[in-house]
Amino acid sequence: MPRLSVWFVRCSLIHLFLGFTFGGLILANKEIPFAPLTWSLLPAHMEFLLLGWMVQLAMGVGYWILPRFRSDLPRGNVNLVWGALVLLNNGIVMVAIQPFISTTWLSSVGRILEISSALLFVFSLWQRVKAIEV
Amino acid sequence: MPLLTRTFIKTALIYLAFALTLGIALALRATNGLFPVYIHLLVFGWLTQLIFGVVYWMFPKYSTEKPRGHESLGWITYALLNLGLILRAIAEPFQESLGILLVLSAIFQWLSGVAFIANTWQRVKEK
Numbered sequence: 001m002p003r004l005s006v007w008f009v010r011c012s013l014i015h016l017f018l019g020f021t022f023g024g025l026i027l028a029n030k031e032i033p034f035a036p037l038t039w040s041l042l043p044a045h046m047e048f049l050l051l052g053w054m055v056q057l058a059m060g061v062g063y064w065i066l067p068r069f070r071s072d073l074p075r076g077n078v079n080l081v082w083g084a085l086v087l088l089n090n091g092i093v094m095v096a097i098q099p100f101i102s103t104t105w106l107s108s109v110g111r112i113l114e115i116s117s118a119l120l121f122v123f124s125l126w127q128r129v130k131a132i133e134v
Numbered sequence: 135m136p137l138l139t140r141t142f143i144k145t146a147l148i149y150l151a152f153a154l155t156l157g158i159a160l161a162l163r164a165t166n167g168l169f170p171v172y173i174h175l176l177v178f179g180w181l182t183q184l185i186f187g188v189v190y191w192m193f194p195k196y197s198t199e200k201p202r203g204h205e206s207l208g209w210i211t212y213a214l215l216n217l218g219l220i221l222r223a224i225a226e227p228f229q230e231s232l233g234i235l236l237v238l239s240a241i242f243q244w245l246s247g248v249a250f251i252a253n254t255w256q257r258v259k260e261k
Contacts, residue, residue, distance in 0.1 A: 001260060002193055009258045013251050018245035027222070027240035031233035054181065 002063050004081055008060025011089055013053025019045055044096035051114065052092045059084070059121055068129040080124045087117035135191055138208045142187025143217060169227050170228030178243070179219050186211060186250055193257040203253045211249040218242030 001009075022045040029038040063081055068074035075081075094110030145197055153256035159165045160172055173238035195201040203209070218239045 001258065003260050006258050006260055010255070013258070016247055017251055020244050024240040024244035027243075029234045049177070052187070058228045081191060088185065129196060 002075065004075075004078060004085065005060040005064040007085055008056055008063065011085070012053050012056040012060060013094070015048045019048035019053055021048060040099045043099055047092055047096045051088070056088060059088070062125060066125060067130055067132060068128065073100060076124050078126060084117040084120040084124070087113045087120065087133065097123050138202075138212065139187040139204065141188070141192040142212060144184055145212075146180050146183040146187065147207075149183065153180060154200065167227055170186050171223050173223065174219065178215070183215060186215070189254060193254065194256050194259055194261070203257060207249050207253040211246050211253065214242045214246035214249060218246060 022041040023036050024046060025035075028043055029035065030054040063075060069076065091110040091113030093115065094106050098110070098111075156165075156168060156172045156175065156179055160169060161233065190202055196203040218241075221235045221239035225232040225239060229236065
């Protein structure tokens, strides 16, 4: 597994932990209302599990296992995909913390970072979706 | 494909069928208040469980002696995940009387995630 995939997958496991923790708190709070603010964790719960865990894991595994090029850069431009990793994680954090701070623009910026990450990733991996070279 | 992976994947397929059936019931308004159960059957019972099974199978080896890490931890993950999810599906419509099961469900599901991460983390490594 290349280093970049290790980073993607380990970040996705961290997001899985956070998403499960928030989800557990929200669910338990239904029976034992220990903190009214718990429901504010719902956007973060969804963001961490859908984008942080599932999408990020798919990106890391895709970068690892898709067919490679016969060149000095077998997995294409690695810097672009590092950029996708950084943008995605920053975007997720911005969207997740939006309910807890008074600004209204943070979530929008986070979404822009997320779509930028997706575009970088698609651009980098598009050519690797190909038949095996003979 | 190891037995644990087959068990994860076949269970995930059963959840997929249940979730889509529940989706039809919700669309027909034959039941209500079960939308959270529907979403979690799909995202947790189907998608996450499928991923857990495939990761256990395909990720780099933990060691020569234990290529897939601690198998017992994998089975504990499976048991906690499904126990937690089933408890939730049963208790969610009856929160007034079975609310304590939701707390147990939350604990079991959280522990399943922790067990999965503990067993997987060391297998995420460079060649």
